Amino acid sequence: MTSRRIAGQFLWVSAGRVLGALLQTITFVLVARNAGPVEFGLLGAAFGIATVIQTGFDFGLSTLIVRERATEKHNPIVTDALRLADVNALYLSAAAAILLLGAGLFLNPVFFMMLPLAVWVGAERQADTWLGVPLADGDAKVNTVNLVLRRAAALGLYSAMIALSVPAILAFSVSLAMASLASSVAVRRYVAGLIMVRRIEHGRQHIFSVARPYWINSLGTQARNLDSAIVSAVAGPFQAGLYGVASRTTGPMRILSTSLATVILPAAAKASPRGVRRLVALTLGVCLCLGILYSAIIFLTPWLVVTFLGDAYGEAVLPIQLAIGGLVFAAAASLFGSILQGVGKQRFVAKTAVGTTIVCLLGASVGSVQFGAIGAATGLAASFTFQALILAIGILAWFRKSA
Numbered sequence: 001m002t003s004r005r006i007a008g009q010f011l012w013v014s015a016g017r018v019l020g021a022l023l024q025t026i027t028f029v030l031v032a033r034n035a036g037p038v039e040f041g042l043l044g045a046a047f048g049i050a051t052v053i054q055t056g057f058d059f060g061l062s063t064l065i066v067r068e069r070a071t072e073k074h075n076p077i078v079t080d081a082l083r084l085a086d087v088n089a090l091y092l093s094a095a096a097a098i099l100l101l102g103a104g105l106f107l108n109p110v111f112f113m114m115l116p117l118a119v120w121v122g123a124e125r126q127a128d129t130w131l132g133v134p135l136a137d138g139d140a141k142v143n144t145v146n147l148v149l150r151r152a153a154a155l156g157l158y159s160a161m162i163a164l165s166v167p168a169i170l171a172f173s174v175s176l177a178m179a180s181l182a183s184s185v186a187v188r189r190y191v192a193g194l195i196m197v198r199r200i201e202h203g204r205q206h207i208f209s210v211a212r213p214y215w216i217n218s219l220g221t222q223a224r225n226l227d228s229a230i231v232s233a234v235a236g237p238f239q240a241g242l243y244g245v246a247s248r249t250t251g252p253m254r255i256l257s258t259s260l261a262t263v264i265l266p267a268a269a270k271a272s273p274r275g276v277r278r279l280v281a282l283t284l285g286v287c288l289c290l291g292i293l294y295s296a297i298i299f300l301t302p303w304l305v306v307t308f309l310g311d312a313y314g315e316a317v318l319p320i321q322l323a324i325g326g327l328v329f330a331a332a333a334s335l336f337g338s339i340l341q342g343v344g345k346q347r348f349v350a351k352t353a354v355g356t357t358i359v360c361l362l363g364a365s366v367g368s369v370q371f372g373a374i375g376a377a378t379g380l381a382a383s384f385t386f387q388a389l390i391l392a393i394g395i396l397a398w399f400r401k402s403a
Contacts, residue, residue, distance in 0.1 A: 016144025021255040023151035027158055027172070028248050029308050034168035037241030037312060039110055043169055044244030045229035046103070046114050050096055052223050054121045057092035060215030061085050061207070062129045063341070066262070067214075067269055069136035078133065079195050081207055085129040089184075093122030113170040116177035123180040124150075127187045133194055136266055142190065146183055153179035213346030217337065217353045224357050224383070227364040231376045235368040242373035243364075245309065246319035247380065250327060253294070257331030260286060261338040268342025273402045276343060280395060283335040291328045298324050319377035326381025329388040336391035340398065348394050356387035 032040045061081045068075045097118035103111035127146065134142040157175035162168065227247060232240035264279055271279065297304075298321045305317050333356075337349045363379020371378075 016147045018255050018259075020147040020151040021253070023148070023155050025249055027151075027155045027175075030158065030162070031168050031172045032241075032245060032309060032313070034162060038237045039169055041228070041232055041237040041239075041241030041244050042108060042110050043114065043172070044248055045232045045240060046100070046111060046117065047248070048226055048228045049099070050117055050121050052226055053096055053099070054092060054125050055218045055223075057088045057095070058085075058125060058129065058215065058218060059088065060212060060218060061088070062125075062132050063214035063218065063265070064207075064210060065129065065132040066136045066266060067341075069133055073137070077207065077210065082130060082133075082191075082195070084207055085126060089122040089126040092125060093118045096121045110169060113167060114173045116170075116173040119177035120173070120180045123177070123184040127180065127184040130184075130187045130191045133191045135262065137194070142187075146187055150179050150183040153182065213350045214341070216350035217341070217346065223354075224360045224380070226361060227376060227380060230361060230365045231368045231373070234365050235372050235376070239368060239372040239376075242313065242316040243319055243368070243376045245313055245316045246323040246373060246377050250320060250323045253297070253324065253327055254330055254334070256290065257286065257334045261334040264335060265338040265342050268339045271342070273399070276339060277399075279339050280336075283332065283339070286335065287328055287332050290331050294324050294327050316373065319373040322374065322377035322381050326384040329381070329384040332388035333384055333391055336388065336395055340391060340394055343398060345394060345398060349391065352387060352390045352394070356383045356390070359383045359386055 031043065035043065061084060065078050065081050065085075068081075069078050097115060100111050100115050100118060104115075127150075131143050131146060154175045157178055158171050161171035161174065166174075228240055228244045231243045235243075260282075264283075268276060268279055301321050301324070302317050305313055305320065309316070337353070340346075340349045360380055360383030363382055364376040365379075367375025367377075367379040369375070
C-alpha cells in the first residue's frame, strides 16, 4: 500500500471518526447534564462493561477479517468469520440483557432503563465486523458514512425523546439501540454484494484459533472500560461520575490515532522492513502533532467543563486533564500495536495489552480509594504510558532481528 493510498484511507477514516466522535461527545455531554453525576456514573459503569462484553464476543473476528481480506481478497475464512460473527452478535445481546436485568433487580432500578443497550451492543458489533471487508478493500468511505449517520441518528433520536420528557438514561439507551440496528441492516446488505458466497470451509475451532491473538489484544485493551465500574464500587457513584466524564468525554479524542491504526495494520502486513520504518516514522510524527493538540485542550479544560457541563462537574477538571495527558501515549500504543500485529507479533501485542490493562484497573482502584477520580485518572494515564513504552521496545527488537 503506497503512502498516498494510506493517506487517503486515513483521511476518510479519521474524518468520519472525528465527526462521529464529536457527535458522540455531544450526546454524552447532554446525557451528563440531563441525568446528573450519580445516574451518569451508573451509565458509565454499564457502558464500560457493555463495551468489554462486546469485545469479548467479537473473539478477534473483526481484526482477523481485515487482515485476511487485505492479504487475500477471496480467502474463504473471511466469509466463514462473518457467518460466525452474526451468531455471536445474537449471543452478545442475550448476555447483555441478562446482566442488565440482574443489575436492575439487585443493584439499582436505573439499570432497567438501560435494557435497550442489549440491542445496541449486538447490532453495533455486527455492523463494525462486516465493515472490515470494505475497509480491507481500500474503500474507507463506506465506514465513514455509516459511522457518521449512526451517531447523528442517535443524537437526533435522543434530542427528540428528551423533548418528549423521556428520562435521559432511557432516551440514550433507546436512541443507541435504534440507530445501531438500522446501521447493522444497511451494512450487511451492502457487504453481502462484495463477498463470494461459499460453503463453510473452516470450523469454529479453526477460526477462533487463528483469531485468538487479535481477540486477546482487543479484550485486554477494552477491559480498561471496566474502570468506571471499579471506581463506582470502591469510591462511590459521585466519584465514578466525575471519572466517567473524564474517561468517556476524552475517549473520542483517540479517534485520529485509532483511525490511522486501522489503516496501518493491512499496510504493515504487506510492507518490507524499510516500509515498516516509514510507518514508525509516521507514527512518531502523528504523536508529536497530537501532543501539541492535547496540550492546548488541557489548557482550555477548565473553561470547557464549566461552559458545557456546568458547575456540578467542577471537580472533574483535574481528572479530565490527567486523562488527556495520557492520550498521546495511548495514540503511540495503538499505532505501535497495529504495526507489530501486521509484522506477525500478534501474541506480543496481546500479552502487552493484558498486562497494561491490569496496571490500569489496579491503578484506578487503588488510586480512587486514596484520591477519588483524580487517582483513577492517574492510573489510566500511567497504563497508557507503560503500554507505549513496551510496544516501542518490541518494535526495536523486531528491527534488530529483521536487519
